[in-house]
Amino acid sequence: MLEKKMLSKLKDKKNLLAFSGGADSTALFFLLLKHNIPFDIAIVDYNIREQSKAEVAYAQELARTHNLICHLHNAKKVEQNFEAKAREIRYNFFEELILKHNYENLLTAHHLGDRFEWMLMQFCKGAGCAEIAGMQKEQNRGFYTLIRPLLHLDKKELLAYLHTNKKTYFEDESNFDEDIKRNSFRHNYSLPLLEKYLGGIKKSFDYLDEDRSQLIEAIEIKTIDEFGYFKSSHNKRSDIFAIDKYLKSKLYMLSADERELLKTKTTLVVGRKYLVVQDRNFVFIAPSLQEKAEIMPHKFKEECRVLKIEPKLRLYLYKNPDIFLKVKELLAAV
Incomplete structure (x- = not known):
């Protein structure tokens, strides 16, 4: 399921996987093991859900079983603007680990559905080709590279892999809260379209990536x-x-x-x-x-x-x- 070109970028590198215990990061965890990619994991407990304790315990158990390091951050409770603040907490933690332990790549489990819902949200706000192309498989962030190895795969493909291989994962109930904008886009627009037009949507992102490479000059910051x-x-x-x-x-x-x-x-x-x-x-x-x-x-x-x-x-x-x-x-x- 992981692309050969991507595997070559991860092999013999020091990789850190952003892990949550959800379906996406769990699928990526076991796919990395399958291909003998070296990595450790990092998980954040935001202390707002009872289930998060079980997710942390699962992450630690997986790390022990497979001789990996599990980095844990217990965050202070976020009282408002949770989505933005949680992202800030999460990436600050990851980047501290990267600097301290010399990780070269940060791996996240964003998949095609995440990319598509982001595209729809940007399109509805007003955006051009470069913006709606959205997430990239690789992004240089100065002292590390952010890599999204699952960006070509749909959520149902990841779930099928987990079920076929009888792997445990958790479902965050907040994913069903449609008061959160991205959840509303996911359940009302992106999921129905992916269900019906998956092949065409995958091809469209290939074209968008090609167009962006022609429109946008690579700039070293x-x-x-x-x-x-x-x-x-x-x-x-x-x-x-x-x-x-x-x-x-x-x-x-x-x-x-x-x-x-x-x-x-x-x-x-x-x-x-x-x-x-x-x-x-x-x-x-x-x-x-x-x-x-x-x-x-x-x-x-x-x-x-x-x-x-x-x-x-x-x-x-x-x-x-x-x-x-x-x-x-x-x-x-x-």
Whole structure:
């Protein structure tokens, strides 16, 4: 079921599997074992469901049985905005593990149904080809690669594999709560369409991936701590796609309105958290500093004036001298 090309990327690598005990991650767990792919697992207990204790116990039992490491994070209870906050908690935990234990790849069990429901949600908000193509099988996140080995498979294919091989898995009852937007899209739109048009939908994503590779230029995003930058492709679609990709790695998703604004504005604060500056041949992305501006030395202000550095970026550069040196180096060469 796993593609040969994907297996070659995982073999002889240090892999971390994001595990929940649900059907998707359980299927990926046993498929990785089947192909002798080395990996450890990481699970988060959000402490909001009784069943989560059984899921954690199952993860630990599987790890013991197969001589793997099971990393566990007991999260503090999330009181509001659960979906976004849980994602932030989850990825912060995974990335801490990756840095501490030198994992090369983070594996998640997203499948075709997840990709299709995301596509429908983006399409209904307003999106182009690059956005509705959605999840990618591989995504470079700087110090690790996010890999989704199941993206070509439908949920019913994963369930058939689990049932045929008599593997235990858990069903999260919150998946049936249609007050959650993605669940509403799943049960009312994506699942019925996948049931009826699975083959065509798979082919469509192949075409979308091919189209995206033609439309969107690959851009290398460099980072210094929390500062990201890249050389502009002079193709707005490609630049905005790269900005979106970088911010997703920081657990922030651009809204459709923000994408539109980035087409015309050279400076934009998004989500009240990040400052995006499109300056001549470069794009800079930095944390947006909300505190009152400090009194900066005359010499510093004069250097910024001569280089025509965006005023909203200056306070961050003043507080981060090494990054200021890099920005000066880049802009002086323009």
